[in-house]
Amino acid sequence: MLSISLRILLVVGAVLVFAGIASRVKRSRMQMQDSLFWLILGALLVVMSLCPDIAVFFARLFQVQSPTNFVFLAAIAILLVKQFDDASQISQLKQRVNQLTQEVGLSATEDARRDAALAEARADALAGELIAEYAPEPEQKEQVPPAPNASSVVREELEQAD
Numbered sequence: 001m002l003s004i005s006l007r008i009l010l011v012v013g014a015v016l017v018f019a020g021i022a023s024r025v026k027r028s029r030m031q032m033q034d035s036l037f038w039l040i041l042g043a044l045l046v047v048m049s050l051c052p053d054i055a056v057f058f059a060r061l062f063q064v065q066s067p068t069n070f071v072f073l074a075a076i077a078i079l080l081v082k083q084f085d086d087a088s089q090i091s092q093l094k095q096r097v098n099q100l101t102q103e104v105g106l107s108a109t110e111d112a113r114r115d116a117a118l119a120e121a122r123a124d125a126l127a128g129e130l131i132a133e134y135a136p137e138p139e140q141k142e143q144v145p146p147a148p149n150a151s152s153v154v155r156e157e158l159e160q161a162d
Contacts, residue, residue: 010049017042
């Protein structure tokens with residue numbers, strides 16, 4: 001049989017679990033899947049503390065020396081399973097973070113190249129504008145009449161001779 005002190009400890013633990021989960025869910029600091037796990041665990045603690053015969057039954061079934069030992073064994077086993085699940089999720093998230101970091105790095109490199117090309121094009125355009133604005137105007141040469149061709153010279157001489 002479970003002692004009164006263990007039963008009280010289980011109820012107090014369950015109440016604290018419920019309060020902690022409610023607080024974290026309210027502040028959006030815990031995902032629903034994780035909160036469901038802890039709510040179910042808290043409910044199991046309450047059921048086991050209110051109905052100690054359940055712990056006695058499972059202690060005999062698994063040939064555990066006392067129901068108290070079974071409660072601790074079950075808690076350790078459940079928490080180990082949860083730890084394994086969390087570790088696998090963390091591993092997947094680490095892989096995703098590495099992948100996203102690489103994608104961001106490649107994107108940043110492409111952005112830097114594009115920005116450099118754009119800056120170079122802007123600099124070239126600005127240089128062209130400055131040259132056009134501040135370059136001295138080419139000197140205008142006096143227009144020299146075209147050289148007369150030989151037939152027109154001969155015609156003029158003939159006209160003067162007449």
